Amino acid sequence: MRKISGIFLALLIVLLPLCLTGCMNAAELKERTIIKMVGVDMDGEEYLLTMLQFSPQAQSGEKTSESQSLVIQTKGRSISEAVDQVSHYNGNKVFFGNSSFLVVGEKAAEQGLEGVLNFFNSNHEVSPELYVVMAQGQAEEVIRAQSGEGSTPTQLKSMVQQGQKNGLLGRPTLKDVMNRLQSDRAEPYLPLIETVSSENEEKKLKISGMAVFRDGKLKDTLSIEEAKGVLWATDELARAIITVDFGEDKASRASVELDNSKTKAKVRLERGKPVLDLSIQSEGSVHEVSFDRGGGTEIGELEEIQNEVAGQIKETVQHTIDKVLLEEKCDVFRYSEFIKKYEPEYWKENQQDWDKVIDQMTINISVDCRIDHPGLESKHFQVDSKAT
Amino acid sequence: MLTNEQIRVPQIKAAQLSALLILSRMFIILIFLPNTHHSVGGSVAILSIIVGFFLTFLVMIPLFFLLRQYPGMNLQQVAKQLSPGVGRFSAAAFYLVCIVVASETVAQFTLFLTSAVYPQASTFWVGIIFCASVLYLVFLGLEAISRMSVILLAATILSSLLVGLGLWRFVDTLNLISPLYEGIGTVLYSSSLYFTQNIELIALALLLSNLRTPSGKGVFLRYHSIVSIILVLVSFAAVTVLGSYGETRNFPIYTLFILSGSNVYYRFDYIVVAIWVAVSLVRAAVYLLLATRMLGELMGYRWGKWMMAVNGILVLLISTVSVRYIKLFQGIYQFLASGIPMYGLLVLLPLLLLFLRWRQDKNQNPKQLSEGEKA
Numbered sequence: 057m058r059k060i061s062g063i064f065l066a067l068l069i070v071l072l073p074l075c076l077t078g079c080m081n082a083a084e085l086k087e088r089t090i091i092k093m094v095g096v097d098m099d100g101e102e103y104l105l106t107m108l109q110f111s112p113q114a115q116s117g118e119k120t121s122e123s124q125s126l127v128i129q130t131k132g133r134s135i136s137e138a139v140d141q142v143s144h145y146n147g148n149k150v151f152f153g154n155s156s157f158l159v160v161g162e163k164a165a166e167q168g169l170e171g172v173l174n175f176f177n178s179n180h181e182v183s184p185e186l187y188v189v190m191a192q193g194q195a196e197e198v199i200r201a202q203s204g205e206g207s208t209p210t211q212l213k214s215m216v217q218q219g220q221k222n223g224l225l226g227r228p229t230l231k232d233v234m235n236r237l238q239s240d241r242a243e244p245y246l247p248l249i250e251t252v253s254s255e256n257e258e259k260k261l262k263i264s265g266m267a268v269f270r271d272g273k274l275k276d277t278l279s280i281e282e283a284k285g286v287l288w289a290t291d292e293l294a295r296a297i298i299t300v301d302f303g304e305d306k307a308s309r310a311s312v313e314l315d316n317s318k319t320k321a322k323v324r325l326e327r328g329k330p331v332l333d334l335s336i337q338s339e340g341s342v343h344e345v346s347f348d349r350g351g352g353t354e355i356g357e358l359e360e361i362q363n364e365v366a367g368q369i370k371e372t373v374q375h376t377i378d379k380v381l382l383e384e385k386c387d388v389f390r391y392s393e394f395i396k397k398y399e400p401e402y403w404k405e406n407q408q409d410w411d412k413v414i415d416q417m418t419i420n421i422s423v424d425c426r427i428d429h430p431g432l433e434s435k436h437f438q439v440d441s442k443a444t
Numbered sequence: 445m446l447t448n449e450q451i452r453v454p455q456i457k458a459a460q461l462s463a464l465l466i467l468s469r470m471f472i473i474l475i476f477l478p479n480t481h482h483s484v485g486g487s488v489a490i491l492s493i494i495v496g497f498f499l500t501f502l503v504m505i506p507l508f509f510l511l512r513q514y515p516g517m518n519l520q521q522v523a524k525q526l527s528p529g530v531g532r533f534s535a536a537a538f539y540l541v542c543i544v545v546a547s548e549t550v551a552q553f554t555l556f557l558t559s560a561v562y563p564q565a566s567t568f569w570v571g572i573i574f575c576a577s578v579l580y581l582v583f584l585g586l587e588a589i590s591r592m593s594v595i596l597l598a599a600t601i602l603s604s605l606l607v608g609l610g611l612w613r614f615v616d617t618l619n620l621i622s623p624l625y626e627g628i629g630t631v632l633y634s635s636s637l638y639f640t641q642n643i644e645l646i647a648l649a650l651l652l653s654n655l656r657t658p659s660g661k662g663v664f665l666r667y668h669s670i671v672s673i674i675l676v677l678v679s680f681a682a683v684t685v686l687g688s689y690g691e692t693r694n695f696p697i698y699t700l701f702i703l704s705g706s707n708v709y710y711r712f713d714y715i716v717v718a719i720w721v722a723v724s725l726v727r728a729a730v731y732l733l734l735a736t737r738m739l740g741e742l743m744g745y746r747w748g749k750w751m752m753a754v755n756g757i758l759v760l761l762i763s764t765v766s767v768r769y770i771k772l773f774q775g776i777y778q779f780l781a782s783g784i785p786m787y788g789l790l791v792l793l794p795l796l797l798l799f800l801r802w803r804q805d806k807n808q809n810p811k812q813l814s815e816g817e818k819a
Contacts, residue, residue: 067576177692180560184689184703231689231703238688390618397621404625 089148092125093202093212095195096172097161102131103172104161105138106196108203110154125203129196135175153181157212158188158230160246161195165267165274169244170237177234184231187216190267192250192277201251201259212249212261219247219263224280226266226292241392241410243269245286248277268386275386278376285376288336288369289389291319297343300364302357310361312427314340321391323398329416330395330402336369336423358427366425373421381419385411458659460590461651462666463597465644468727469671470600471549471720472641473678473697489679491623491631496638497672503639503787506794507649508661513801515658519649520741523793526800532742534793538650539738541785543758545643546731548776550574550763553724555773560695561717567767574728575760581729582736582752586654589729596722603715608677610704611685619687640783642671645790650734732759 095106109126128145132138142150164172176182191198202212219225225247236244250264266283268276278286287293299311316339324331342361380386392410396403406413456464507519514522520538524531554570562570581589623631648667652660682696685703690696701716736752743751766773779785 180563184699231686234692235687235689238691393618396625397618400622400625 087148088151089128089142089146090151091155093157093159093199094152094155094176095159095161095191095199096135096164097195098163098167099131102133103135103138103164104196105130105132105135106199107142108199127200127203135172139175151181152176152179153183155182156187157216158186159195159198159249160188160190162191162193162274164195165190165246165269168272169233169269170272173230173234173237176230182230184229186230187213188228188230188233188246189216189249190246190274192248192264197251197259198249198261201261215261215263216247221295222297224263224283226287226290236388236390237272239390239393240396240407241387242390243275243386243388244272245269245388247283268380268384268388270384270386275384276380278380281372282376282379285372286380286388288317288319289334289373289377291317293317293319298365298368300361300368302360302364309346310342310364311344312340312361312365313343314338314365314425316340321389321394323391323394325399325402326418328402329418330399330413331418331420332391332394334373334419334421336373336421338365338369338423338425340365340425340427342427362425362427365427366423369425370421370423373423377419377421381414385414387414391417454586454654455656456587456590456651456654457656458663458666460594461648461655461663462670464590464593464651464726464730465648465663465667466670466674467593467597467600467723468647468730469642469644469667470674471552471723471727473675486619486683487621487623488626488630488634490676490683492634492638493672493675493679495631495635497668499635500639500642500645500668503791504645504664506798507790508664510794510798510801511649511652511660516653516655518651518653519789519793520738521653523797524741526797526804530793530796530800534789535738535741537785537789537793538646539735539742541643541646541780541789542650542731542735542738543755543762544776544779544785545646546578546728546735546755546759547762547766548773548780549724549728549731550578550759551766551773551776553721553728554763554767556695556698558767560698568764571760571764571767574725575756575763577725578728578732578759579752579756581725582733582756583749586651586733589726589733592722593726596719596726600719600723603719604674607701607704607716608681611681611700614685614703615681616684616687619684636783637781640786641781643780643785644671646785647730647734649790650737728759732756735759 090110091107092110093108097104097106105128107128107130109128111126128142130138130141130144132141139150142148158172158176160169160172173188176186189198198212216225220227226245228244228246233244233246236242246267246269247263248265248267250262251259252262254260263280265280266278266286267274268278268286284293284296288296294315294317296314296317297311298314299309302308302310318337320335320337322333322335324333342358345357377389380388381391387410392403392407392413395413396407510522511517511519514525517525520531520534523534550571553574554567557570558565558567581592644667645664648660648664652658652663655663678697681700682690685700686693686696690699693699698716732752732755735755739751739755762776766776
């Protein structure tokens with residue numbers, strides 16, 4: 057018995073240290089193809105994948121960490137098949153854990169987002185925080201623009217981060233887009249990116265608006281101003297600059313920075329039809345005021361500027377809702393979820409006739425704008441004007 | 445050869461037992477699989493936990509009424525005292541359930557590790573290494589596992605708080621809808637599942653005899669309240685943070701941990717996986733230890749430590765096969781979630797024992813009873 061328990065103990069001693077070996081199937085950095093960005097396009101019936109590969113150049117002992125980005129392009133009937141073909145280049149394993157952007161081409165978006173996103177949603181390395189954008193045209197162009205000389209994969213990231221701060225983009229991560237795709241009627245939206253050529257023929261990226269979807273397929277694209285309307289209506293706008301004309305004959309012009317906006321939506325039934333009350337509250341300060349003979353502003357003029365700003369916000373939001381929800385029937389605002397939450401019985405009865413619900417829906421928009429900082433510049437006139 | 449357990453009866457504190465059970469229950473929370481748990485998601489789950497909390501109290505009344513009359517004994521010991529036949533039958537039933545739970549834990553561990561963390565790892569080797577570690581824990585005994593549980597629970601709560609803070613920015617209350625949206629029937633069904641999946645109550649019924657002071661009710665209250673609060677918080681986080689996205693994930697709670705990664709930790713899931721590995725070890729060890737005890741009851745403790753090894757090999761076999769044949773894995777789940785173990789061992793068995801006790805009392809004092817009935 058003692059001998060057998062000795063064998064048992066020896067087995068334990070041999071097996072237990074195996075738990076301390078760390079990562080299983082560990083792959084060295086050089087055995088990995090680290091993907092920083094992925095672009096998905098359609099080439100006929102096949103997916104065309106354009107990937108930006110991170111390729112560290114610094115050798116052991118070197119202080120610099122200069123990196124070179126390589127572009128890999130593969131094709132396949134599914135995204136998995138196309139990814140698998142990457143190993144034909146160098147035999148390395150593809151690693152998506154460092155990917156921060158997924159660019160969907162216009163044709164791929166027209167075919168449907170779900171087919172594109174399924175692979176990334178089920179891949180254990182991909183973060184739910186993967187940022188999803190749509191390219192105006194081919195995703196390949198965006199990826200190639202990022203791989204150009206002088207470009208780094210962080211440029212798109214910085215652009216998007218600034219875009220979010222400036223109220224040009226929302227937050228459509230993989231998690232958010234999948235959430236909307238799974239929802240009863242809510243639809244996703246994606247920031248729209250285009251490539252533009254600079255004077256020296258260098259390709260640069262530019263935020264050009266927003267793409268809205270219906271049933272997971274691309275329905276329409278919106279301008280930057282309309283995109284702001286969507287973000288205002290969905291309480292996702294962090295900051296915005298608004299320029300309004302005011303004063304006698306609207307001869308003066310003020311630019312206001314809104315840095316604290318809050319949008320609340322409430323749903324109620326009125327005579328059996330849904331009414332959505334949208335209340336937007338904005339706070340900000342005057343950045344710049346000019347009129348034909350001078351600049352600066354006085355406290356007394358703030359109320360007039362406030363009213364003009366509120367009017368412009370209301371107009372922008374109203375126009376966007378009219379276009380996206382009422383005309384296109386795309387619920388990128390998630391108002392269907394508000395109805396489901398606050399009027400569940402009505403939603404159960406009418407969710408199948410969503411288009412009819414939209415037609416019956418009344419939307420009331422109220423905007424309350426508060427500008428309590430006239431800025432550093434006091435009212436002043438030009439010298440020659442004073443002389444006359 | 446005797447095990448540490450057989451040399452003397454291990455004695456643990458009520459707080460240690462509570463920590464052990466809470467930790468064991470948290471294993472399921474961390475790797476919650478929506479497809480196999482027959483559970484309802486969303487806001488319904490939050491109300492169901494609250495209703496299930498009170499339902500469990502009601503269902504546990506016969507058990508605690510019985511155990512109050514046998515302080516310092518566990519349910520199987522009470523059954524053995526009232527009827528040796530029922531005692532043997534209950535030991536066999538408890539053995540079966542404990543082996544199944546231990547196997548399910550190993551299978552869950554292997555499945556999760558080889559799908560979410562290391563997809564290329566061999567399920568067989570992961571299972572073997574895990575089972576060897578579990579056997580070592582069982583060899584150390586209940587006291588060592590309990591002491592370890594208290595430390596692990598503190599680490600789990602601390603990391604959960606950090607996770608909660610990291611998730612705050614993702615909370616969207618629009619995802620919370622009326623819990624009665626799908627009707628009261630769904631809430632009641634889900635509440636009954638809350639009881640049937642609370643398999644740690646079986647471990648509680650068997651570990652009461654190891655308490656230094658007979659405070660079973662206190663352990664139950666502490667365990668049940670804390671677990672319910674944790675579950676409500678986790679469900680709230682899952683609903684408000686993930687929304688419908690959670691429906692597309694096989695391990696939604698694990699996704700929460702990934703999301704909670706701040707700039708400091710980048711991906712918080714690594715810390716969570718480390719804690720969860722320890723939690724799974726504790727859970728598998730507790731049920732393997734209880735299975736060994738029950739087998740000892742059936743076989744008369746003849747095989748000493750070999751019973752532990754035999755059970756370990758059995759658990760490894762069942763878990764390895766169930767990971768390969770997912771239908772068997774689902775079958776194990778269905779058996780545990782069906783309510784047969786919980787209602788059978790924690791409701792019907794105590795009722796039967798109460799009946800036996802009443803009959804014994806009646807036979808011993810027939811005169812007193814008949815006078816009492818007349819009065």
